[in-house]
Amino acid sequence: MEEFAVILGRHFTSLYPQVSEATVTIVERPWERVTVDGKPHSHGFKVGVEKHSTEVIVKKSGSLRINSGIQGYSLLKTTQSGFEGFVTDRYRLLPDTRERIVATEVTAWWRYPFEHVSQLPSKPFCFTQRYQDVKKVLAETFFGPPDVGVYSPSVQNTLYLMAKEVLTRFPDISSVQLRMPNLHFLPVNLGSKEAPLVKFADDVYLPTDEPHGTIEATLISRPMSKL
Template sequence: MSGDGIVLGPNQYGKAEVRLVRIDRDTPRHEITDLSITSQLRGDFAAAHLDGDNANIIATDTQKNTVYAFARDGVGAPEDFLLRLGRHFTGECAGVTGGRWEAEQYTWNRILVDGEPHDHAFVRGGTETRTAVVVFDGGEQAVISGLRDLAVLKSTDSEFRGFARDRYTTLAETDDRILATSVTARWRYNSTEVDFDAAFADVRGLLLESFAETRSLALQQTLFAMGRRVLQARAEIDEIRFSMPNLHHFAVDLTPFGLDNPHVVFFAADRPYGLIEAAVQREGAEQSHPAWNGIAGFC
């Protein structure tokens, strides 16, 4: 208490976006792990805020150094690496009672030489990014995995009709349109005893398969079908959240040039765009799990 009725509220601190590249060189075929790690500690830090007493403060530079030191022994799945960091800081550092650790993993693909993947030459992948968040709170551990900017497109098998109309509605109904979106998804596990690399690959595949196979009546319906497919297949996942913008493709009017357009030439509009967001959950799952705190936006 500061004496004037003003008190310190919830707080955390740490080192953000520690860039870590680990090259595994055990064999002639090298492997790259490229991550951005954020470490944020929670605990008894009131004295630092109120009195400038840093006795319980683990320097943010120390947190950065710990990331690099732990990487010396290998990284593995980003979720497992974050769990290692969380267990270290909550188990070894006085005053630390919990925290939040986040990772983004970037993709590198092998360069093809004479049609074969090169052992140690790589090209940066597309826009898709793998994400992970680990939260330690009150003795509980939670893991949220995800991906961002997974661009997908269906050139047919999508429609949009039967929507409400009023005097401001100009959109025409259609039974054949391009459906494209950039998927951001995060899913919360109900266990930390998971092969996270295998689970991530499976979830990504399930999302893509569902998107491809579902005849879309609306992006909302496609979103739910994708989430349902994941929860049906993965018992260790309790909920999955999506943020999916419509990447609109509009047929270009070629009649001024004396040409028809049999649905083959399109203008890709980057804005404005429809933004569809929803959570797909198991019945009875916690509606607002505290692990989601600190995740900006819907997911």
């Protein structure tokens, strides 16, 4: 998809003298094959959730910028998450906790280091594979090992570790931007304190979208010094 965006950008900037710069944005919405009676359907599909996106800027001079991303990547952990270590002042209402549900919808953008069309690899670079790689690393860092997980003291901490791991694992990515709204699931007690109808026992939660905080950060890899 990224290669196609580069081709389109070079086409418009080279063909038309009045065009000095082209910005090409593409969003891929996945389709997933449906299963009927336990078998994959031969021609039936349903719309997937998260989207692969890219924005490529090509200038007539050959200057280039390639950004790739993922949108609508919903993640949730039922445990191994807390809210602690934040500033305590007169405006704070939430107490520290080491046990809560954490859920978010990740929007991620990452930039490749190619700054000119001449820097594009001579061998085909698989942007789609790198997209899958980044998606996998984001999930692995968020969830931790499948048997024990990993504790998160805050969404801020987890977001930072997710972006840092992407930069560490993939030297062909120069920067990562993550946006992760905190989607709350609050414990529900049916009835009143005096006469509870159903007592909460870690089983009924109410999803709420407002109010919520949105956590964002951009991490940039440190360029190597040139001798």
